[in-house]
Amino acid sequence: ASSPGTHHVHAYRTSTPPDKVSPDVFDCGDLAGPLLYTAQKEVESTRFQPGVGVKFAKGEVVRLELHYLNTGEAAADAELRLNLWFAGAPLTAEAGSLFMYDHDIAVPPHGKATTRMHCEVPSDIAITSILPHVHAHGTGERIYLSGKGVNPPKLLVGSKGYGDLETRYFDDAPIAVKAGQALDFECDFQNDGSTGLLAGSSTTKAEMCMILGSYYPRLPPAAEWCTLAGSGPLHEGKTTCKDALKCATTKMDDDSFEQEACVIDVCQASSAAYDDVNNCGDNRCPEKCPGKHCSECLDEKCKGELGACKAATCSP
Numbered sequence: 001a002s003s004p005g006t007h008h009v010h011a012y013r014t015s016t017p018p019d020k021v022s023p024d025v026f027d028c029g030d031l032a033g034p035l036l037y038t039a040q041k042e043v044e045s046t047r048f049q050p051g052v053g054v055k056f057a058k059g060e061v062v063r064l065e066l067h068y069l070n071t072g073e074a075a076a077d078a079e080l081r082l083n084l085w086f087a088g089a090p091l092t093a094e095a096g097s098l099f100m101y102d103h104d105i106a107v108p109p110h111g112k113a114t115t116r117m118h119c120e121v122p123s124d125i126a127i128t129s130i131l132p133h134v135h136a137h138g139t140g141e142r143i144y145l146s147g148k149g150v151n152p153p154k155l156l157v158g159s160k161g162y163g164d165l166e167t168r169y170f171d172d173a174p175i176a177v178k179a180g181q182a183l184d185f186e187c188d189f190q191n192d193g194s195t196g197l198l199a200g201s202s203t204t205k206a207e208m209c210m211i212l213g214s215y216y217p218r219l220p221p222a223a224e225w226c227t228l229a230g231s232g233p234l235h236e237g238k239t240t241c242k243d244a245l246k247c248a249t250t251k252m253d254d255d256s257f258e259q260e261a262c263v264i265d266v267c268q269a270s271s272a273a274y275d276d277v278n279n280c281g282d283n284r285c286p287e288k289c290p291g292k293h294c295s296e297c298l299d300e301k302c303k304g305e306l307g308a309c310k311a312a313t314c315s316p
Helices: 241-250 257-263 268-284 294-301 303-311
Strands: 006-014 035-039 061-068 096-101 111-120 125-134 138-147 150-159 175-177 181-191 209-216 232-234
Touching (some): 035 096, 125 150, 138 209, 150 181, 181 209, 232 268, 241 257, 241 303, 268 294, 294 303
Antiparallel strands (some): 006 035, 006 061, 111 232, 125 175, 125 209, 138 150
């Protein structure tokens, strides 16, 4: 349970040892570890099938994050309470939590945009809940099951955008996803302002396009975060992968709409190569990517991905 005005709640694992836990205030930033629970309303809950649950190691630390929006004039106290229940019997399957985030968003001033993302699922899972997530300029989100044996893609969740972000539960009939299939999702945005919108945490000044939710059995973190090879945002711009990376490097100090639009203006034929470079950075260089020293780590640990990127063109 959390205070009225809650935008989202995250509970996630952290590598912080118990003796290093501090009560001091800190900037949330990116999530420090795998999610184990998410919610978007003041009162929500997740329950699993018999034999399914979340596993914790001895001494493991869980961090709670509350994103709270205060639209009033006076300061407001925010509260968050999370109840965890012990399993009544040994678990036969470990539950996981999806955090699939399309970070390549650029909505022009006084304009519209639709972003799309493709997330490979490497082994069989059963989805018990899905949370669509956009910010105030989001006018729609659609989540599909696609891939092997699913033609055309099957619509799993349709949302009208901001204001229609309730968790969709499938407790009694979990959604079966087979190895080799994928979760595809797309978000629509309408920007009536004079400033371009990028991906970010601000509910009113930035945007998000995400899938959150619960499933089992637990996948590797890269699958939960949509950073496996072959996964990532779908681009339909005009730039080769090589030129997009050059743009990212030369404009690293420029946190502007033009910079982001330049970086993600990747053509369809180069999109997969571009995503694989970013996925490699996320998985092998998490301490440096994104950041000023990301390219150094990519040069060392992502040689194959960089080679494919430099060879990719905009020809079908």
